[in-house]
Amino acid sequence: MTSPSPVDVPHPLGSQHPALVVRTVAVPTARVGDLLALLPEPEDAGDIVSWVRKGEGFVGWGRVATFRATGVDRFEQAQSWWRGVTSEAIVRDDVDEPGTGPIAFGSMAYSRRSGTESVLVVPEVVVGRRGDLAWVTTTTTDSTVPPADEPLAAQPDPRDPGEVVFADRDLSTQGWAQAVEEAVARISTGTLDKVVLARAVQATAGHRIDPRWLLTRLAEDYDTTWVFAVDGLVGATPEMLVRLERGLVTSRVLAGTIRRTGDDSHDLALAGSLARSSKDLEEHEYAVRSVADALTAHTSSINVPETPFVLHLNNVMHLATDVAGVVRDGSTSLALAASLHPSAAVCGTPTMDADTVIAELEQMDRGRYAGPVGWMDASGDGEWGIALRCGWYESPQSLRLYAGCGIVAGSVAEDEVAESVAKLMPMRSALGG
Numbered sequence: 001m002t003s004p005s006p007v008d009v010p011h012p013l014g015s016q017h018p019a020l021v022v023r024t025v026a027v028p029t030a031r032v033g034d035l036l037a038l039l040p041e042p043e044d045a046g047d048i049v050s051w052v053r054k055g056e057g058f059v060g061w062g063r064v065a066t067f068r069a070t071g072v073d074r075f076e077q078a079q080s081w082w083r084g085v086t087s088e089a090i091v092r093d094d095v096d097e098p099g100t101g102p103i104a105f106g107s108m109a110y111s112r113r114s115g116t117e118s119v120l121v122v123p124e125v126v127v128g129r130r131g132d133l134a135w136v137t138t139t140t141t142d143s144t145v146p147p148a149d150e151p152l153a154a155q156p157d158p159r160d161p162g163e164v165v166f167a168d169r170d171l172s173t174q175g176w177a178q179a180v181e182e183a184v185a186r187i188s189t190g191t192l193d194k195v196v197l198a199r200a201v202q203a204t205a206g207h208r209i210d211p212r213w214l215l216t217r218l219a220e221d222y223d224t225t226w227v228f229a230v231d232g233l234v235g236a237t238p239e240m241l242v243r244l245e246r247g248l249v250t251s252r253v254l255a256g257t258i259r260r261t262g263d264d265s266h267d268l269a270l271a272g273s274l275a276r277s278s279k280d281l282e283e284h285e286y287a288v289r290s291v292a293d294a295l296t297a298h299t300s301s302i303n304v305p306e307t308p309f310v311l312h313l314n315n316v317m318h319l320a321t322d323v324a325g326v327v328r329d330g331s332t333s334l335a336l337a338a339s340l341h342p343s344a345a346v347c348g349t350p351t352m353d354a355d356t357v358i359a360e361l362e363q364m365d366r367g368r369y370a371g372p373v374g375w376m377d378a379s380g381d382g383e384w385g386i387a388l389r390c391g392w393y394e395s396p397q398s399l400r401l402y403a404g405c406g407i408v409a410g411s412v413a414e415d416e417v418a419e420s421v422a423k424l425m426p427m428r429s430a431l432g433g
């Protein structure tokens with residue numbers, strides 16, 4: 001990559017990639033303030049991006065380039081498109097940190113069979129913040145006019161979505177409970193150890209659902225999660241599938257869940273029982289194994305703690321393990337996400353058996369729910385969470401919400417229904433329900 005003046009922009013005749021002109025400048029953190037407050041009201045909910053946790057991360061708006069793909073090779077296709085785009089980009093980056101310079105935000109479909117497209121988006125403006133650093137990246141193509149020096153101003157508060165009604169989708173609650181019972185029966189008779197079954201709920205609002213309304217409320221109520229929006233998928237995930245930064249890879253694995261009661265001392269006792277529950281520890285171990293095995297193939301050393309800790313969220317507590325390693329084969333964060341996906345936290349063990357049972361019993365297309373969602377820079381560094389606790393815009397006034405639960409031999413359908421309701425809570429309350 002070079003840094004010529006804007007007049008040197010090449011016209012890549014015959015190229016499938018737009019030639020991007022990318023400029024990152026440092027800005028004082030005081031000028032940035034609250035990242036989410038900077039987002040302008042989008043015409044279409046899919047036209048803003050967010051990846052924010054504890055006030056750090058990115059927001060972005062406008063679209064300079066979008067890539068879409070379906071099928072078994074969707075990750076490879078996305079990877080090769082981004083390689084092409086970044087190799088032709090003209091970059092001037094004054095900050096030179098992970099996430100500065102060219103950046104794409106992605107949301108990948110869960111299944112190779114899905115009709116939903118996986119997507120990478122390059123926004124026109126990205127504002128990033130990390131510790132004491134803040135920056136603005138503006139991206140144009142040779143045919144677009146560079147945005148004027150972005151006025152970083154907090155936008156007027158988003159409007160509420162009015163009254164929201166919720167309804168089961170695909171399967172009724174009872175139908176889903178039967179699917180859970182069927183999964184337990186298959187686990188007790190066959191080779192399947194664990195399967196994650198998900199359900200969907202339709203949320204329909206009185207008027208337009210402004211994604212900024214959801215993001216702001218999710219960030220307030222779930223401050224240890226990554227609050228994301230990419231191409232119309234909006235949510236707050238507590239699970240980091242893979243983070244890659246200068247060769248160091250980390251993954252936060254979650255599996256094993258208990259609902260919170262709202263009474264702190266009771267919740268503390270529940271956290272203790274979660275940490276000792278053999279059903280949850282078994283469910284967790286499958287998920288950690290699947291991640292550790294997939295990462296081992298790419299790392300020279302890997303650290304897998306022996307016992308999980310309990311991660312407290314406002315609605316639920318999870319067994320959690322942070323896995324870390326040093327990448328030895330130059331894999332990008334998206335390539336690592338591809339080899340980790342689907343982990344047993346969202347699919348099951350063995351993977352192929354669980355995959356077959358999911359397709360048969362869930363009776364729905366997960367779309368981009370439970371797929372990797374996140375960002376990647378030109379070096380391949382990035383963060384990919386698992387798209388959980390989220391909703392997908394089916395129309396400006398309606399979202400499809402998802403929640404899934406890991407089923408093992410000791411699972412009880414009624415408890416799993418309650419767990420799925422707890423996992424739907426973040427989006428329901430963000431909608432005002």
Ligand SMILES: C=C(O[C@@H]1C=C(C(=O)O)C=C[C@H]1O)C(=O)O
Pocket residue numbers: 196198239254255256257318345346388389402403404405406407423
């Ligand atoms: C599948 C979901 O969550 C996953 C399943 C969990 C479980 O079964 O205990 C816990 C965390 C996630 O890995 C979801 O939230 O939809």
